[in-house]
Amino acid sequence: MSPIGSLSNDQILSAYENAVRSRTLDIKVVNAQRQGIIGFHVPSEGQEILQTAIGMLLHKEDIIFGYYRDFSLLMKMGIPVSKILDQMLGNQADIEKGRQMPDHFSFKEYNFSTIQSPVGAHLPLATGAAYALKYRKEEGIVVANFGDGATSTSDFHAAMNFAAVFNLKVLFICENNGWAISLPTKKQTVADIYRKADAYGMPGKRVDGNDLISSLNGISEAMDYVRSGKGPYLIEGVTYRMGAHSTSDDPKKYRVDEITDGSDNDPIRRLEKLMLSMGMINEAQISEIKRRAREEMDAVIEERRKIPKPEPESIFEDLYSEPAWIQEEEKRSIL
Template sequence: MGKAADKSPEPPAPEASPDLPADDLPKVYRAMVLARVMDERCLTLQRQGRIGFYVPLQGQEAAQVGCAWALDSEDWIFPAYRELGVALVRGVPVKLLLDQFIGNSGDVLKGRQMPNHYGYREFRFVTASSPVGTQISQAVGAAMAARWKGEEIVTVTFFGDGTTSSNDFHAGLNFAGVFKAPTIFFCQNNQWAISLPRERQTRSETLAAKAVAYGFPGVVVDGTDVHAVYRAVRDARDRALAGDGPTLIEAQVYRLGPHSTSDDPRRYRTDAELQKWKDKDPLARLKHELLTSGALTEADDAALWETTRKDVVAAFASAEETSPVDPLTLFDDVFAQRTPQLEAQREEFAALLKEGLIKP
């Protein structure tokens, strides 16, 4: 259940919170397991040099899957670069994601971005970028556009604790408040922005409290509890569609892994802290619940992990066999049509390529 931030003008009524349907729980758990398996596999693949980079999500599965589960497939996602769990719930195929991590010819993005910066129009999952916070005001603009077009959807934007210090966090939340945009601001407070701890990001007691100044509710949820996350997002979605405007949700989680494969968190945080949060592992928590309710057995669970690992390994093998990206696509999609200058550079490039002076 969500706890309203201090002096929030319109705290959501807890009794209105719908529950995550019990029948969905095994599927939710499967999505979380898939995210964890992909994460573990990708960290290994990066160490083996088979993908160039990776941004892990371990510890944030319940927050991401719970949030995505509460949305309609027509809702628009404006992710940061850590939202694998959301993409999987949206239905993005594992192979397609792995194609992006490699940057091969199967990659919808045509190999243009680092791993994790994917996006799929088909799944209403907007292509991510690296600058933090820029997606926030974009989500607000899209929500305003949806309302203008009379479409009953919300936009949801994802970001971390560090992003709450950015220009676009302020601009986006302020615009959303002023225009009562049907947007959900989903902040995964994973306690660390690379090496900077949460308390060095802001003096605010909570990140959710910041919503108060923008004139809409801010809610803190335990981001390791998939039920709490689901209810908070359903509430926020209902509010938005009722015309009551945006909500800031702060899902308190912990980044169990490094910021990215270029980061070594042992330089700035303690084993004791890590262990404390490992004890709250969201997967263990949901598994325990499912075992207790009888919806899952230990044997089912072991089989699930094994099958999922096999599937991911097979998908990656297939992605590795997919042909590399065509070098001449370098000049596509700068504009709808190439300018004469781009056309000339493409010809120059093609000639050098043919002579072997450029090696992709």
């Protein structure tokens, strides 16, 4: 896919709707957390456009190693909001059986791998998955998303190096949202993140992650490169974490918000202005899309929160291919 010329109005509108639904879900989930319905949340507010662009360019067979702040990507991949909420509520329908904190998703059925809390630790796994694709000569690439904080980890270094040495089809996408909890990117690393690619012998490119067209252009160029088998590629999508790090964080302690919901530099507002200027949409339609999103999210939360918790016995399951005596004994003594 290339410049806006080849993008249909429907694609732009659908990208916009995805971003609005994701933003709305974020806001609703934070409210639900305040009411004690959901335990915790890591909001993706501000990063919707970059993530939506990634989702638009994925092929069905691509394998995604995302991180815990990827709501819009999950939604663009077609993962139903109900399944997202089941995980966050830890209810009986949660495929992870309530074992992980909210936002730590695993959706194998959708080729979305599995999220851990330790930052960057999924990146070496992505190289292994890419090796499996290469070894079996299968279609598809591996896309690994992470924040700017992850670029300081040993895992990032290991994965970048291994991906390059073994010439693997991995697209690394740094969602540089400016902050790793309280640490601004300039204190995380002195170098430009996209230029770190040079050190590993792969191309790197920075895109305006708050602009749909810039994101689509840069990512599609990178994906073409990776799909063609030339090797891995690093994209730095410059975006902004509009919310707190998590519902346990108070960003007022360390920063003044530079982008707020609906401000002129809010990526969703920027896309609205583009669509308005192209005559694709009017303010009334925008309000209607937002109203529908609120209704949708209210209804899904209301529906999913009624589902009961998994059975207590389930905490002792799925540790090994066969149960071991240790856990069986502990289960009997606790339950």
